[in-house]
Amino acid sequence: MPSSGHRLRDVEHHPLLTENDNYDSSSSSSSEADVADRVWFIRDGCGMICAVVTWLLVVYADFVVTFVMLLPSKDFWYSVVNGVVFNCLAVLALSSHLRTMLTDPGAVPKGNATKEYMESLQLKPGEVIYKCPKCCCIKPERAHHCSICKRCIRKMDHHCPWVNNCVGEKNQRFFVLFTMYIALASVHALVLCGLQFVACVRGQWTECSGFSPPVTVILLVFLCLEGLLFFTFTAVMFGTQIHSICNDETEIERLKSEKPTWERRLRWEGMKSVFGGPPSLLWMNPFVGFRFRRLQTRPRKGGPEFSV
Helix, strand or coil: CCCCHHHHCCCCCCCCCCCCCCCCHHHHHHHHHHHHHCCCCECCHHHHHHHHHHHHHHHHHHHHHHHHHHCCCCCHHHHHHHHHHHHHHHHHHHHHHHHHHHCCCCECCCCCCCHHHHHHHCCCCCCCCEEECCCCEEECCCEEEECCCCEEEECCCEEECCCCEEECCCCHHHHHHHHHHHHHHHHHHHHHHHHHHHHHHHCCCCCCCCCCHHHHHHHHHHHHHHHHHHHHHHHHHHHHHHHHHHHCCCHHHHHCCCCCCCCCCCCHHHHHHHHCCCCCHHHHCCCCCCCCCCCCCCCCCCCCECCC
């Protein structure tokens, strides 16, 4: 890994671990093999609250759309089609949220800056590598340390409290899908709210809902506000993520104005590297690569994540 000026701002120069240091090299050497067998989860109070609030807001929107607007409707096919579409978007959004939250974003193994690991790298004479002084690991190119995850994350874009995780190399596609499906569901809910208001006004608020007119108005107004906020936030994030992918530049790299020292994958090449393979409907599927994991407790030396 060649030395570069912009990397010097990011990494402090510390000597590599010696045999007398306290880190357990056996745990770091097996961490990469264990990562496929565990579910990643960050025990951050703010992040967990934000994630629960996200789910509650989506469930509230689904409740209002289903029980306030669609079920009382006399148009059977109108209710069925819109109910299926909205619930599919909600399921896809929440599934993408789970995959983003429970997928390792690309964490570098802790404490791998050992003499044994250094010898296994077979470095060339004069080749420079960097060690993160916070998690004591060999820091790959384009990796940044997250103070919340307590780990260095490969191609870290940002830490998002709403998904209680970093957005990095391995879970960026799920975050993009989450923002896209939430934005689509928000637009759908706003359209249904507009149609419902028109129908209720024309019918003078009689038989337009199973709830009383004041309760119906409050529920619809709150859903409109939620839809506007969600759409604005997720649409901006979706556009930002697509722009970053097409330019092969993370948000941190853009904010720090880091000059690229890597071969950039622009536009479709960048999209293929994030979503995997040529363009297809599988890009829209948050269940790709999903497999159930058996619950298994693993003792760890601290850190905010636990394994299952």
